[in-house]
Amino acid sequence: MSETPLFLVTLRLADDALILGHRLSEWCGHAPVLEEELALANLGLDLIGQARSLYTYAGEIEGRGRDEDRLAYLRRENEYRNALLVEQPNGDFAVTMVRQLIYSAFMHPFHRAMAASKDATLAGVAAKAEKEMAYHVRHSAEWVIRLGDGTEESHRRAQDALNALWPYAGELFEVDAPMRAAIEAGFVPDPESLRATFDATLAEVLAEATLTLPKLGSFQSGGRAGRHTEHMGFLLAQLQYMQRTYPNAAW
Amino acid sequence: MGVAVSLDLERQRAEAWAAAADVCDPEVPVLTIADLGVLRDVRIENGRVEAVITPTYSGCPAMNLIALNVEVALEEAGFTDVKVTTVLSPAWTTDWMSEEGKQKLAAFGIAPPKGKAGRRALFGEEVVACPRCGSADTQKVSEFGSTACKAHWRCRACAEPFDYFKCI
Numbered sequence: 001m002s003e004t005p006l007f008l009v010t011l012r013l014a015d016d017a018l019i020l021g022h023r024l025s026e027w028c029g030h031a032p033v034l035e036e037e038l039a040l041a042n043l044g045l046d047l048i049g050q051a052r053s054l055y056t057y058a059g060e061i062e063g064r065g066r067d068e069d070r071l072a073y074l075r076r077e078n079e080y081r082n083a084l085l086v087e088q089p090n091g092d093f094a095v096t097m098v099r100q101l102i103y104s105a106f107m108h109p110f111h112r113a114m115a116a117s118k119d120a121t122l123a124g125v126a127a128k129a130e131k132e133m134a135y136h137v138r139h140s141a142e143w144v145i146r147l148g149d150g151t152e153e154s155h156r157r158a159q160d161a162l163n164a165l166w167p168y169a170g171e172l173f174e175v176d177a178p179m180r181a182a183i184e185a186g187f188v189p190d191p192e193s194l195r196a197t198f199d200a201t202l203a204e205v206l207a208e209a210t211l212t213l214p215k216l217g218s219f220q221s222g223g224r225a226g227r228h229t230e231h232m233g234f235l236l237a238q239l240q241y242m243q244r245t246y247p248n249a250a251w
Numbered sequence: 252m253g254v255a256v257s258l259d260l261e262r263q264r265a266e267a268w269a270a271a272a273d274v275c276d277p278e279v280p281v282l283t284i285a286d287l288g289v290l291r292d293v294r295i296e297n298g299r300v301e302a303v304i305t306p307t308y309s310g311c312p313a314m315n316l317i318a319l320n321v322e323v324a325l326e327e328a329g330f331t332d333v334k335v336t337t338v339l340s341p342a343w344t345t346d347w348m349s350e351e352g353k354q355k356l357a358a359f360g361i362a363p364p365k366g367k368a369g370r371r372a373l374f375g376e377e378v379v380a381c382p383r384c385g386s387a388d389t390q391k392v393s394e395f396g397s398t399a400c401k402a403h404w405r406c407r408a409c410a411e412p413f414d415y416f417k418c419i
Contacts, residue, residue, distance in 0.1 A: 030399065034394035035392060035395070035403065036393075038393065038395045038396065038397075038403075039393060039394065039395035041395075041412060042395040042399055043395075045308075045310035045312070046308060046309055046310050046399065047310070047324070048310050049306070049309030049310025049311065050309045050310070051306060052309075052310075053309065053339060113332070120340070121339075123340065124339035124340030124342070125309075125339055126337055127339070127340060127341065127342035128306075128308075128309050128342045128343070129309060130342075131344075131419045132308065132309060135394060139394060139395075
């Protein structure tokens with residue numbers, strides 16, 4: 001009963017935002033320049049803010065008394081439903097920026113469409129997130145262009161990043177049974193309806209960046225069902241450390 | 252009798268609004284939450300005062316403190332049954348910032364948001380006047396500044412760095 005389509009899609013959106021926000025937070029103290037340090041922390045903060053609203057709402061839908069902290073910190077790895085893309089390690093700066101571009105080029109039109117959701121809370125989260133995603137796209141696009149159309153070394157790294165991460169882009173468009181039910185109920189947009197916008201954003205940025213998309217026959221998937229890559233356990237060990245060590249610690 | 256009661260309620264509501272509206276943004280202390288458009292509503296029902304606030308950005312870390320400060324301000328104004336509610340919708344926009352708020356920002360050395368919020372995602376540049384010398388010969392250093400709501404700019408005329416309150 002608890003895993004209704006509305007609960008599941010809300011949880012997936014929350015997990016995507018939390019895990020990518022956490023990845024960005026790992027750059028704190030390590031970014032290449034001060035401005036970028038602030039930028040990455042800002043982007044991460046937006047995502048964690050979105051995740052908080054979504055977890056709180058998921059807990060209300062579920063009705064079992066789980067709040068945002070319990071959902072964020074006290075689940076097992078196979079209970080996280082984020083896309084595999086967002087848990088991929090930061091790698092070098094090119095990897096971080098290509099990952100951000102793929103995610104935000106998808107989520108910007110997603111939130112724009114979800115702002116018209118029949119679910120008032122999801123619509124409210126999306127109307128705010130759309131504004132934030134707009135500058136996430138802009139920031140990551142500008143960097144991907146600078147790196148791709150930069151030196152021989154930066155071009156090589158940006159192309160390597162794209163080759164490594166592109167197999168994870170397809171999962172964003174995946175529609176399984178609960179997702180289909182949520183689309184039909186008018187809670188979330190059909191990802192297929194966003195494909196043209198996503199493709200156009202990527203094409204414009206990559207052309208400018210002199211980068212090329214690898215040709216793929218299939219894509220990686222499993223995150224939505226809780227089957228993660230080998231990186232997820234390490235990420236959660238760090239993310240959950242405080243709650244596991246000091247259960248119920250609060251700010 | 253009925254008229255007197257509703258007038259009394261109206262006066263109480265005005266007092267409660269004034270108390271809540273006086274709370275400052277902890278990150279931009281020259282602006283009140285009313286100047287910012289963060290305070291959306293104050294209502295009184297069955298003796299309980301409810302103040303409704305909305306975050307500027309999803310992850311704005313100042314929201315908890317703002318909510319607490321509103322509660323304290325209302326209690327100091329003599330209201331005992333107080334509640335602060337956070338809403339996300341409609342989404343906050345810099346278009347809600349009062350003219351007075353924009354002037355206070357500029358006087359404080361932060362360039363106020365310029366023009367209307369747009370939906371541009373890719374590329375394009377804004378022209379922002381330096382809050383110190385007024386020159387339009389300025390340059391964006393980074394879209395991300397000391398807080399989520401500000402960008403980092405510099406003026407090429409007076410050579411001073413400055414914050415720009417982003418337009419969203």
